[in-house]
Amino acid sequence: MKRHIPVITDTDKRLPYYLIDVGSTWSQEHVVRPVGYMYQWIQCVEGEGELITGGNTFRLKEGMAMLLLKGIPHEYYAISSSWIVDWIVFDGHQVGPFIEHNAGIESSCALYVSRPDLFLSHIQNALEILQSDRPLQGIQCSKVVYSLLTDMVQYASAHPDHSATSLNHKLKPLFDYIEENFHKPLTLELMAEITGFSPQHLCTVFKKTTNNRIFQYIHSVRIKKSKELLLANPHMQIKEIAAWAGFEDANYFCTVFKKLEQISPNQYRKIYLG
Structure with a gap:
């Protein structure tokens, strides 16, 4: 399992998109957040899990992901013997408008992903940036978050092949x-x-x-x-x-x-x- 939490500066928080936390090949534990958290993209790599949010229950299998909106209560847990996920947590003053107006998503949900490899590569890219000694990591991670969001518009949907x-x-x-x-x-x-x-x-x-x-x-x-x-x-x-x-x-x-x-x-x- 890999995880990296970056140092977030005031300059980073002024970016339209910035990274908060990222992890891969994570054995997902049971999570309950009555008041929600930040924006999260959690992608199923192996096994199955369930997401409960907004009065709905979603089952997530390989090739699916959940998008959790900021401040929205949710719960998720494995329903198979193990549930391996990659994930990225982010925020920024343009995230909400982008998700609502460009992706047309107004609530936390499960999504079918036609190109899961693209999203996994964004997560790996963020990890590599944070584990390196590259300068301006906040700017580089902001680009990763934006790329993930634009790919979400193109390759993710609430229904298969949509x-x-x-x-x-x-x-x-x-x-x-x-x-x-x-x-x-x-x-x-x-x-x-x-x-x-x-x-x-x-x-x-x-x-x-x-x-x-x-x-x-x-x-x-x-x-x-x-x-x-x-x-x-x-x-x-x-x-x-x-x-x-x-x-x-x-x-x-x-x-x-x-x-x-x-x-x-x-x-x-x-x-x-x-």
Whole structure:
């Protein structure tokens, strides 16, 4: 078993993400925390365990992990003869917003992990940093925590094969279709048919995968294309660009453009072309 608790300075605590504790190949004991603790990622390496939190009981097997949110009561324990885990404890003023807004996780839970090797490598990397004589260990460990969180968004989910990466792969035909047909009318029914999802399920999956509603994404693609045309054709009228980009109304195009870019199409063209 390996464990390392770093010295945490005031400078470290001002980082958006910082490491508090890390361990690997740990024979997990029974833990009860009535008032919770810091943010924790605890990954099952061997055996099985159970997590009780928020009135729910989760069973964790190899290839799964639990994410425990700061200050949330929880209990976890082995249900096999031994339960081996790797874990990392962290905090920082951006951790909570990142987990809620980027990962879409609002409560402590168990997660299926499609690439468990990535998370184990982050934990080993943190241990190596802390056991070395490298300078600025707090900064380096902050990078490890951030990398773990971004991988959590991509490769972890509450249901098997529902990670953002898996869902992104399922949506690729739709992304390709939007890219090629952005200038045409795009209905929810048509897009659902392309993916094989129902319209309602497509909206749910798309939001989870991209953190955007589907028509927000279409607007982003259309505005990107309009920006290319604004610069490539400096004498083309705005209403022509709006129509080419898939907007029926030029005023609406200008409204969407300004909302996304904070400037008007004409101002954008002037900034880049003078």
